Amino acid sequence: MTKANQSGEIFHAIHFRADMCIGCSHCMNICPVEAIRVREGKARLIPNRCVDCGECYRVCPVGAIAVEQNDFEEIFRFPIRIALIPSVFFGQFPETISREEIVHSIMDLGFTHVHEVEEGAGFLNRLYIEYRKNNPNNRPLISPFCPAIVRLIEVKFPTLLDNIILLKNPMEITAMKARKDLTEKGYKDTEIGIFYVSPCAAKIVAIKSPVGEKDSSVSGVINLNYLYNKTFRLIRNLKKAHGPLPGPNFSSQEICWSLTHGETDLAESGRNLAIDDIKNVIEFLEKLENEEIKGIDFLELRACDESCAGGILCPANRFLTAEKMKKRVQNTLSEGKEEKKIEYTPEMEKFLRDHISLEKLTPRPILKLDDNVAEAVVKMKRMYELNGFLPQVDCGICGSPSCKALAEDIVQHTAELKQCIFIQKIMEQNEKLDIQESVNIMRKIWSESKLDKNSLRDEI
């Protein structure tokens, strides 16, 4: 279940900075779940609707959307400091920089160990295959990998929640294994800090407020772009020779797990489909829910175009990142080297299996107008009536993303009909609204600064 904080609000890694927001409404218009409104000239998030996909972050022209992370210095609270690096991180750098150089630079920054997240993917894939065998009547199975998609299904497609595979992701497996290895060597659990380097907001939320699991074994999060800048600067300034790779020299096809087709390429045969970009996913799930689409065995669904290579915190071009990662796998295979997989002792295998399941997921419907059906019917009638008055232009001038959204906001008492600029014109014509009042309405939505252009007065 998604955790809410004490005030009942859902945790999000994305924060709108009111001091920087210029109220342009780009984010409101792009949000795939209509979770943003503009009021008093600022974008406002409706926390219960947001699925942390980060589409708003991409379009913000002034960088007013911040993604929460831990203060880097926090890593030094732990004697053992593990950096959990997703493979896409290595795909950010020019090919002239080796993986050894990157790993050694990360350690120079203060980490004592570096693990690649995808080390745990091979183990997980074996469990996927078992899960599919053990649940022959549950089709299609949906990958739990992308946390934004899990949240999307929770809020928008609750009838498909039971299709999600109830297993944790490679990040948790790698973290659990690393922690266990070290505690067996005599370290205390509290001495070990594991910091995940996140390519997106959704993964941060998955750690800080996990869905379907009690606690994450990860201690904190560093944003990928932040670590990229720090590492890149170090590599460029200190061009010293580095030794071989510390830790496991992991090299196999699972490196591409977080790319589009990363999971389907490793799945057992059947109808396995990989879909990326949240809009494509929504379109597909609509049809799947109606059973218009049948006979699919497994769905890999990712919120970002090009999956994690397109994560909002990845600085490099997503297509080039994906290309580099695929090349890395190809190089290993073509040089006739054997794939270097991660070994698991029987004890470790048992430990991970005991801790790998997710709890049953619960719906968090955002579309409902009211908990009570009778009340919802009343609101819906009113909503359709109101929508009939609206122009269906979806201009967003009212501060809501569409005419339908405004109608809904009105029945939920968070907006008024006269926020619609077309309704204002009709009211003015009928002398039901004077010009000063209509200006005041616009001020309330878009702030005074957008309406009071004194310098323009002489010009227009």
Added chain:
Amino acid sequence: MHFRYKIEGGDFTNAGSTASAVKKVLKQLNIDPVIIKRTVVGIYEAEVNIVAHAYNGVIDVDIDENRIFARFEDAGPGIPDITKAMEEGYSTASEIVREMGFGAGMGLSNIKNNSDKLEIISQVGKGTTVEITNYFNSK
């Protein structure tokens, strides 16, 4: 609350639009997801039946706090033997329709399995009326 949707026979590109529209309404009314799923699957099948077999049709959907009622009225060839048509696998769909992935003969039986009340009235040469009722407080 009443909604009306018009369906053109042979318009496979839009088959499913009524089911999607009704689904959204039911989600907004906070109906149990299991009941939404049943209802939407039934409506989709009945919608496709009109597209695949009839010349045109009208879908009337009435929703109150207790139930959803959907009437699918089409002008089409009608069903000569309803009992037989209800059997799983029985189909009169043309080869072309089957090639498009429809007409597997599961339509009416699927509607029956997904509805609390089902009535079918048909007149050969004139058309068919299918009425589905699903209750929100599961039966």
